[in-house]
Amino acid sequence: MGRFLVTGGAGFIGSHLTDQLCAAGHEVVVLDSLDPAAHGERPTYLNHDAHYLWGEVTDPSVWSDELLRDLDGVAHQAAKVGLGLDFDDVRAYVEANDVGTATLLRALHRAGFGGRLVLASSMVVYGEGRYRCDEHGVVRPPPRDAGDLAAGRFEPPCPLCGAALRPDAVPEDAPVDPRNVYAATKLHQEHLCAAYGRESGVAVTALRYHNVYGPRMPRDTPYAGVASIFRSHLAAGRAPKVFEDGGQLRDFVHVADVARANLLALTRPEPASGAFNIASGTPRSVGDMARALAEATGGELTPTVTGDYRLGDVRHVFASPSRAETELGYVAEIGFRDGMNEFATAELREPPR
Numbered sequence: 001m002g003r004f005l006v007t008g009g010a011g012f013i014g015s016h017l018t019d020q021l022c023a024a025g026h027e028v029v030v031l032d033s034l035d036p037a038a039h040g041e042r043p044t045y046l047n048h049d050a051h052y053l054w055g056e057v058t059d060p061s062v063w064s065d066e067l068l069r070d071l072d073g074v075a076h077q078a079a080k081v082g083l084g085l086d087f088d089d090v091r092a093y094v095e096a097n098d099v100g101t102a103t104l105l106r107a108l109h110r111a112g113f114g115g116r117l118v119l120a121s122s123m124v125v126y127g128e129g130r131y132r133c134d135e136h137g138v139v140r141p142p143p144r145d146a147g148d149l150a151a152g153r154f155e156p157p158c159p160l161c162g163a164a165l166r167p168d169a170v171p172e173d174a175p176v177d178p179r180n181v182y183a184a185t186k187l188h189q190e191h192l193c194a195a196y197g198r199e200s201g202v203a204v205t206a207l208r209y210h211n212v213y214g215p216r217m218p219r220d221t222p223y224a225g226v227a228s229i230f231r232s233h234l235a236a237g238r239a240p241k242v243f244e245d246g247g248q249l250r251d252f253v254h255v256a257d258v259a260r261a262n263l264l265a266l267t268r269p270e271p272a273s274g275a276f277n278i279a280s281g282t283p284r285s286v287g288d289m290a291r292a293l294a295e296a297t298g299g300e301l302t303p304t305v306t307g308d309y310r311l312g313d314v315r316h317v318f319a320s321p322s323r324a325e326t327e328l329g330y331v332a333e334i335g336f337r338d339g340m341n342e343f344a345t346a347e348l349r350e351p352p353r
Contacts, residue, residue: 004074006018007030008031009075011032011078018047024267045347060103076104077120080185116265117204123251124183130167131316144156152307154247167283171277172275205265211225213253216255219232230290234294243307257280257332260330277319
């Protein structure tokens with residue numbers, strides 16, 4: 001059995017990974033700040049078999065010899081997530097994500113860490129997804145124009161001929177093109193970890209999560225994902241408000257599957273270095289997800305398509321998880337309908353007060 005550190009291990013994905021590591025008999029140390037932007041109170045679901053240390057990843061003083069002793073692996077889940085409120089959040093994102101990762105890596109370097117490092121990355125590093133034009137093949141559309149979005153023209157056109165495009169699954173070698181602050185910090189985290197891995201010889205696995213949902217998501221916070229926002233609306237007796245026309249394609253993947261991908265990356269016999277898409281492999285529209293949740297709560301509230309938009313959003317992004325299957329042995333096990341039916345009544349994390 002191994003000894004593993006999970007940063008952000010009291011949070012959404014980190015807590016599920018902590019549970020899976022403990023269930024497998026490993027020793028687990030959690031470092032978490034209980035960020036008040038995401039936690040209203042100390043969660044009741046904390047695992048009694050794990051050892052919890054409360055502190056900021058960005059604080060050099062938390063990285064004691066005791067914390068770093070004999071680690072077989074680190075799962076770096078701690079991060080500020082979502083689009084936030086507006087660009088005024090930029091400093092908070094860079095401090096939490098970039099400075100936090102740099103502080104962790106420096107501590108690992110100084111401790112002579114020789115285990116595995118697994119980074120929670122995100123599909124947002126791709127920006128817009130992969131598109132094909134019938135005439136020009138795979139193309140990269142430019143950032144969407146505010147005038148087009150205001151006029152209800154949500155689909156990006158071919159940048160060469162203006163024709164309609166077909167969205168396609170994104171492979172890991174697709175060009176990266178972060179289009180908001182959060183996305184830029186996630187890509188920088190990948191670059192920092194890759195540089196550390198090259199210098200130290202440590203195996204670094206970057207798991208590019210797609211749209212993760214499930215129990216323990218934070219509710220009623222601007223930093224929550226769209227699934228949590230829709231779920232909160234339904235629980236309050238309000239119809240979910242779907243932006244654009246609801247046709248945005250995403251890959252909704254259950255948190256238990258995402259935690260299992262981390263478990264595989266940390267404990268499989270041979271390390272798997274590089275970036276991996278962690279997704280279900282079956283894209284669904286945002287409208288599909290809103291309707292599935294509404295149906296799972298009795299179907300009395302019909303989602304409202306608003307036509308509203310956020311300039312930092314992308315139209316379509318979904319992934320091919322084939323590399324994760326081949327090299328990690330990861331295949332999503334929880335289907336969309338079963339997952340949404342569970343999520344409709346699952347416990348969510350209490351919001352900040």
